[in-house]
Amino acid sequence: MVRMKKLLYAMLALLCLGGCMVAHTDMPLEDTPSSSVTETEQSVPDKQQAPDSQEFTPYQAPEFARADFDHASAQGENGVLIDLTGISMGYVAVSAESDVRMKFRVEMGEQIYDYDLPSDGTPAVYPLQCGNGSYIFRALANTVGTKYAEAYCVETQVRLKDDFQPFLRPSQYADYDEDSICVEVAAELASQQPDALGVVEAVFEYICEHVTYDKEKATHVKRGYLPSPDETLSTGKGICFDYASLVAAMLRSQGIPTKIVFGYVQPNDLYHAWNMFYTEESGWVTVGYEVESNSWSRLDMTFSANGAGSEFIGDGTNYTDVYFY
Incomplete structure (x- = not known):
């Protein structure tokens, strides 16, 4: 108290x-x-007395808790590679190479999360924050203006190791x-x-x-x-x-x-x-x-x-x- x-x-x-x-x-x-x-340089705090x-x-x-992109395990086409090896640990990793702007969409039921996807081949990690269930992952390529066309899509069942996994790891919004x-x-x-x-x-x-x-x-x-x-x-x-x-x-x-x-x-x-x-x-x-x-x-x-x-x-x-x- x-x-x-x-x-x-x-x-x-x-x-x-x-x-x-x-x-x-x-x-x-x-x-x-x-x-x-x-x-x-950022100074590390001085050690204090316990x-x-x-x-x-x-x-x-x-x-x-890591969140890595495994190129050897990734699948895809049209310059898009999606690695599903981390789904039980709460994340999906994606790589894309394209001359146009790319987006990545995570869908689970009525919940939809859209993200920017680097188009230079740099892997990006996205959390599976919607819990267990059937997910659809879509890589989208810009066609004109704000319109996008599907470049690659994969659907998979996700069963998390536990509900905390998506919030224990690095991701695009917490990059470390x-x-x-x-x-x-x-x-x-x-x-x-x-x-x-x-x-x-x-x-x-x-x-x-x-x-x-x-x-x-x-x-x-x-x-x-x-x-x-x-x-x-x-x-x-x-x-x-x-x-x-x-x-x-x-x-x-x-x-x-x-x-x-x-x-x-x-x-x-x-x-x-x-x-x-x-x-x-x-x-x-x-x-x-x-x-x-x-x-x-x-x-x-x-x-x-x-x-x-x-x-x-x-x-x-x-x-x-x-x-x-």
Whole structure:
């Protein structure tokens, strides 16, 4: 209970600092990705003394959850290759080579997710966030204007190892690997914590201290923008999509299931991005939302972002979840 109150007071103090984007500018389905990473050093947090307890046991992250493209196992035609070897682990990997713009569509029942697909042969990873069932994967090639024609299609049954798999791994919207700076930082922070909730708290505080809200970027960001967690750390600034991607990368790399959520917040139905993380523990409070045992809980980093304002992220009331990644 003491820890709960302490965290709540900390969150309320952070809320006073401000909060991530112009309405609808982060809609993640339009223009060709443009996410070059700035190669700049990002300092890893100094090791701190462990909590005052001779029985302190640091949090142990599970094995890093990968999401790879296996060229030898991929199938396809018309320059499109789809690798289905990772579907039980919550992802599909795709590669395409084309002279035109490409899209990738994930369908499961009435749920449809559209993504940009690199046309230079660079593999892309997409989550299977709709759970178990019959999926249809479609690679689409631009014909004229906003019209697309199917270049390749495959249907398959998906049975996930568990429901957390899609939210434990890298994907197009949370692009990181074992060598990423953000993963190194997260691992160092995790080594100083006793449990998963401590890791969430440490990551939250670290990002709040090292990343500021980029109002100019929020005003000019183009459709189809893709974030780079390492670039967000190296530049020390970002918009809501950057914050959500960085949180997902850092927590997922430490074995904490984390969703990137797109939806609307009041007032004025501003389109926004935030996170949800899963815990079997209780006691963590995040921006007015208390973590209940065995439940998903919201984590909106931009409400603690230095320099953010309600004109970009709303007032944090009436969250409406629309898309999960």
